[in-house]
Amino acid sequence: MRYEYRLTQRGRGLLPMLLAMQDWADRWLLGDGSLSGTADEESAEARRLADLLGERLPGLELPGHRDGDPLDPVAEAAATVLFCYPATGRPGPLPDGWADIPVAIGCTLENRLFRDAYDDFRAAGAEVRGVSTQRPDEQRVFAVEEGIPFTLLSDVDLRLAAALRLPVFRAGQTLRLKRAVLVVDRARVVHLARFPVTDIPGAVREALAVVRRVAAEN
Numbered sequence: 001m002r003y004e005y006r007l008t009q010r011g012r013g014l015l016p017m018l019l020a021m022q023d024w025a026d027r028w029l030l031g032d033g034s035l036s037g038t039a040d041e042e043s044a045e046a047r048r049l050a051d052l053l054g055e056r057l058p059g060l061e062l063p064g065h066r067d068g069d070p071l072d073p074v075a076e077a078a079a080t081v082l083f084c085y086p087a088t089g090r091p092g093p094l095p096d097g098w099a100d101i102p103v104a105i106g107c108t109l110e111n112r113l114f115r116d117a118y119d120d121f122r123a124a125g126a127e128v129r130g131v132s133t134q135r136p137d138e139q140r141v142f143a144v145e146e147g148i149p150f151t152l153l154s155d156v157d158l159r160l161a162a163a164l165r166l167p168v169f170r171a172g173q174t175l176r177l178k179r180a181v182l183v184v185d186r187a188r189v190v191h192l193a194r195f196p197v198t199d200i201p202g203a204v205r206e207a208l209a210v211v212r213r214v215a216a217e218n
Helices: 015-029 044-050 107-116 118-123 136-146 159-164 200-217
Strands: 079-084 126-132 151-154 168-171 174-177 180-185 190-194
Touching: 044 190, 079 107, 079 200, 107 118, 107 126, 107 136, 107 200, 118 126, 118 200, 126 174, 126 200, 136 151, 180 200, 190 200
Parallel strands: 079 126, 126 151
Antiparallel strands: 079 180, 168 174, 180 190
């Protein structure tokens, strides 16, 4: 018999504190103290993401942008691309100094590139899902304005970030996900964990190549 520990509401309430402590350690103990939306390829954050290869995503649900209903981040497809991004500028303004934070900007571009390549991902048997810590209603406004065909998931409660120990940074009194790209098969096994992402078009092409390989193998 297999047992699984499931957090209560009280336990989930600690997730922001745990992620804040992780962010503090990544920045002040393991980093140079600078505020950044990325990290060095040899950083502890990059090693944590690399260690996800071959691991299985835990079962959890996040609210989707369309109606806020909870969804499994892993779609019923041969593969799922999960791209994490800090925040888009609509519907509200971004925090002061946002453009000065390395790799914080570019979230609209990233969504547009995945949007423009969406038919290619679908033809390869994959689904695409974007993830940020913005609220579903904020994501909905952006998705409608930009014609985003795939689901945007809100990790506002930091459940996915905590489960995978995703890199985060604090801006505007909110923890934001650093840009990362995961490819997961239908068995929830991670086949790509790209971090840092400094070449957004290249990351989209890499995700598509991995998706095609996963589909061919399955």
